Amino acid sequence: MRIVIAEDNVLLATGLELLLTSSGHEVAEVAGDAEVFLAAVGRHRPDVTIVDVRLPPEFRDEGLRAAIEARRVHPGLPVLVLSQYVERTYAFELLSDGGGSIGYLLKDRIARVDEFLQALERVAAGGTALDSEVVTQLLARRTEPLSTLTRREREILALMAEGHDNATLARKLSITDNAVHKHIGNIFTKLELTVADTGHRRVRAVLAYLEAS
Structure with a gap:
């Protein structure tokens, strides 16, 4: 490079x-x-x-x-x-x-x-x-838009923001790949991220709520 x-x-x-x-x-x-x-x-x-x-x-x-x-x-x-x-x-x-x-x-x-x-x-x-500290400090600015997420979904959201793929998420959290896929789908749905955002939804999932005033 x-x-x-x-x-x-x-x-x-x-x-x-x-x-x-x-x-x-x-x-x-x-x-x-x-x-x-x-x-x-x-x-x-x-x-x-x-x-x-x-x-x-x-x-x-x-x-x-x-x-x-x-x-x-x-x-x-x-x-x-x-x-x-x-x-x-x-x-x-x-x-x-x-x-x-x-x-x-x-x-x-x-x-x-x-x-x-x-x-x-x-x-x-x-x-x-x-x-993860960068994610934590950015998330500290707003919490209400994430209020519908479960504790596990919040954990996955933080790891997603660090750039980890689904296999790594499963390994770190000791859950199955299918469970990871389901949790991520729930996160996208709750944060109203559409299929059109594919490719960048992992970052948008962390940042979308920050756009709310």
Whole structure:
């Protein structure tokens, strides 16, 4: 995969570049700020991007805003946010655009290199990879639209948002594949997600209720 990284921390950026290149990927460019990142995306048309939330000059939410802008200019651009922080407002905007190919992982919660690489590949392939803490903080904004879900359906919803497939859900929850399929169908029905949303309904299932005012 050809990758563009937006990360101002030189040590972390260098480590990421070494990890990715040693795993057979190409790091086309490492950008230290949002403006350089946007130019790099236009120049290299990467297969996936890795973006920190806080970039120069103010170290607030420049990275997330740059990711949103990059996906506006290049619809469907795969973006994996890799940060120490959950920035709720822009995170929701990024995740809810309906295009898929989105990930949001917290740096200090990545326990294994292979899991990080799998998440990156999943995002590049059009899937999602959300840290459970990111899901928790986004879900904390609204709870009423999920009031009809059972405890098991809530558990499945959280695992779905992390990007796990049905087989993994069954294994983690010690239930059958048929039970997983039934629970997911109930979630889609209760959240009024139509068949037309197929392919992105797993993300929409987590985020749809947030759209309610």
